Amino acid sequence: NAGVTQTPKFRILKIGQSMTLQCTQDMNHNYMYWYRQDPGMGLKLIYYSVGAGITDKGEVPNGYNVSRSTTEDFPLRLELAAPSQTSVYFCATHHSGNTIYFGEGSWLTVV
Amino acid sequence: DQQVKQNSPSLSVQEGRISILNCDYTNSMFDYFLWYKKYPAEGPTFLISISSIKDKNEDGRFTVFLNKSAKHLSLHIVPSQPGDSAVYFCVPRGSTLGRLYFGRGTQLTVWP
Numbered sequence: 001n002a003g004v005t006q007t008p009k010f011r012i013l014k015i016g017q018s019m020t021l022q023c024t025q026d027m028n029h030n031y032m033y034w035y036r037q038d039p040g041m042g043l044k045l046i047y048y049s050v051g052a053g054i055t056d057k058g059e060v061p062n063g064y065n066v067s068r069s070t071t072e073d074f075p076l077r078l079e080l081a082a083p084s085q086t087s088v089y090f091c092a093t094h095h096s097g098n099t100i101y102f103g104e105g106s107w108l109t110v111v
Numbered sequence: 112d113q114q115v116k117q118n119s120p121s122l123s124v125q126e127g128r129i130s131i132l133n134c135d136y137t138n139s140m141f142d143y144f145l146w147y148k149k150y151p152a153e154g155p156t157f158l159i160s161i162s163s164i165k166d167k168n169e170d171g172r173f174t175v176f177l178n179k180s181a182k183h184l185s186l187h188i189v190p191s192q193p194g195d196s197a198v199y200f201c202v203p204r205g206s207t208l209g210r211l212y213f214g215r216g217t218q219l220t221v222w223p
Contacts, residue, residue, distance in 0.1 A: 004154075035213075042115070042200060042213030043155070090154050100145075100211060102154030 003027040006091050006103035013081040013110045021076040021106050023091030029101075031094040032074040033058075034066065036087040037105075043090060049074055081110045114138045117201050117214035124221050130188040132217050134201030137182065141203035141212075146175060146186050149198045149216070158199070159186070191221045 007022045025032065030051045035043040045058030049068040063085055065077040078085060086109050094100040116135045124130045134144075142163045147155035161168040161175045161184070168175050174187045188195055201214040 033211075040120075040215065042215045043211075044213070045210070048210075092154075099157045099160075102156070104154050105152070 004091055004093055004101050004103040006089075006106050008106060009104065010107045011109070013078070013108065015081060015083065015110060017081050018077070018079050019081065019108075021078070021089055021091075021108075023074045023076070023103060024072050025074075025091075025093045025101075026072065027093060027095070027101070028071060029093040029095040030071070031100075032068065033092040033094070033100070034064070034074070034076045035090045035092065036060065037090065038087050046076065046089075078108075083110050086110045115201055115203055115212050115214040117199075117217050119217050120215065121218040121220070124191045124219065126193055126221055126223050127190045130186075130191045130195065130219055130221065132186040132188075132199050132201075132219065134184050134186075134214055135182060136184075136201075136203050136212075138203070138205075138212075139179075139182070141205060143204040144175070144177060144184055145202040145204060145211070146173075147200040147202055147213075149200065155200060188219075191219075193221050193223060195219060196221050 005024045033048045034046040037043045044060050047066040049055045055066050089106045091103040092100050114137050145160040146158040148158045149155040159170050159173045161177050177184045198216040198218050200216045203212050
């Protein structure tokens with residue numbers, strides 16, 4: 001997981017609160033992704049970016065927003081947190097090869 | 112609509128024996144298939160991959176087989192070791208923008 005840093009690692013939110021999950025990479029990769037993993041499920045794509053200034057929706061974008069002002073950073077914003085957003089969130093990066101590098105994950109609980 | 116199916120949620124194998132993890136997919140447009148391994152409280156890590164133009168790729172103890180006509184691939188681990196105990200994800204890649212599709216994963220447990 002070298003090169004992809006996610007913060008915070010753990011967070012408890014109250015319903016209706018907002019927060020931002022931070023993701024930073026130092027590999028100068030163009031592609032960045034946000035996934036969520038619910039218990040017993042595979043990872044699902046929330047949003048992705050193919051480069052600075054460009055973002056697009058994945059499979060499950062509702063309730064989230066992203067921005068990509070620099071190559072290094074790809075923050076994920078949760079507005080009006082809901083219990084359904086309790087999950088583990090993974091940021092990932094990819095350049096031109098076939099390997100995608102994941103961060104260590106951020107555990108979010110909405111109560 | 113699940114495009115990737117890993118029908119065995121768990122697999123238990125004795126150390127030294129072969130582990131076979133299976134994966135089925137529905138989308139014939141997938142051009143690359145990756146396997147990721149995930150330990151608890153960590154992000155997934157890349158294990159091995161195979162291009163859709165090949166039917167086998169080997170890397171040490173790990174071999175991936177692809178049967179395009181059956182839309183089926185499998186990961187063989189020989190010999191299995193306790194450190195291989197993890198969740199394994201079958202991850203086809205779409206041809207557009209490197210989009211990944213994750214299966215639900217198979218929990219492999221290798222016991223001594």
